[in-house]
Amino acid sequence: GQQLNQSPQSMFIQEGEDVSMNCTSSSIFNTWLWYKQDPGEGPVLLIALYKAGELTSNGRLTAQFGITRKDSFLNISASIPSDVGIYFCAGNTKDDKIIFGKGTRLHILP
Amino acid sequence: SQTIHQWPATLVQPVGSPLSLECTVEGTSNPNLYWYRQAAGRGLQLLFYSVGIGQISSEVPQNLSASRPQDRQFILSSKKLLLSDSGFYLCAWNRGAGMNTEAFFGQGTRLTVV
Numbered sequence: 024g025q026q027l028n029q030s031p032q033s034m035f036i037q038e039g040e041d042v043s044m045n046c047t048s049s050s051i052f053n054t055w056l057w058y059k060q061d062p063g064e065g066p067v068l069l070i071a072l073y074k075a076g077e078l079t080s081n082g083r084l085t086a087q088f089g090i091t092r093k094d095s096f097l098n099i100s101a102s103i104p105s106d107v108g109i110y111f112c113a114g115n116t117k118d119d120k121i122i123f124g125k126g127t128r129l130h131i132l133p
Numbered sequence: 134s135q136t137i138h139q140w141p142a143t144l145v146q147p148v149g150s151p152l153s154l155e156c157t158v159e160g161t162s163n164p165n166l167y168w169y170r171q172a173a174g175r176g177l178q179l180l181f182y183s184v185g186i187g188q189i190s191s192e193v194p195q196n197l198s199a200s201r202p203q204d205r206q207f208i209l210s211s212k213k214l215l216l217s218d219s220g221f222y223l224c225a226w227n228r229g230a231g232m233n234t235e236a237f238f239g240q241g242t243r244l245t246v247v
Binding site for chain 2: 053054056063064065066067068071073111113115117119120121122123124125126128
């Protein structure tokens with residue numbers, strides 16, 4: 024079946040540093056989505072990407088839909104303590120499934 | 134505006150007991166509906182999705198089932214729970230009709246099978 028390979032699995036950074044994570048797949052996805060999940064809660068949408076090559080920003084977050092439609096990255100600039108959490112990429116398939124990556128757990132060192 | 138409700142928030146059930154988790158969406162019509170399960174510290178596994186009333190697609194064969202008796206209602210069930218059914222269950226919706234849009238999640242149900 025279709026899978027998303029998300030990396031890195033976890034990150035330990037200093038407050039103020041920039042963060043980069045990405046997702047790749049052997050399959051084409053129609054839409055790429057990036058979510059953040061805090062403990063015990065449902066994932067919250069950060070950025071949605073609809074067109075190949077699209078680059079979208081949301082505050083300190085920037086994400087791009089790869090030109091081949093098989094990959095996407097998310098960057099976070101100048102990290103702050105509330106950025107801690109698990110970040111998921113997800114993709115919509117042509118038959119309306121939404122597949123998720125395994126997540127990147129972001130830790131910020133004091 | 135659209136809202137999604139999922140209940141209960143937490144549930145402790147004995148092995149072999151039945152399960153019924155309910156999810157409803159308000160403020161939209163003909164949504165796609167999804168059930169995911171998340172094991173502790175892990176990713177989201179798609180269990181079932183539905184593009185319309187009575188239409189259920191199963192992604193993972195197991196002792197769970199799903200039903201969509203109404204347009205905006207999605208139910209996850211089991212006749213006999215296993216220990217391995219423990220996890221965090223999440224319901225989600227997005228706009229249907231092949232629009233491939235972003236999905237929005239409920240707050241989740243923490244199920245512990247004992």
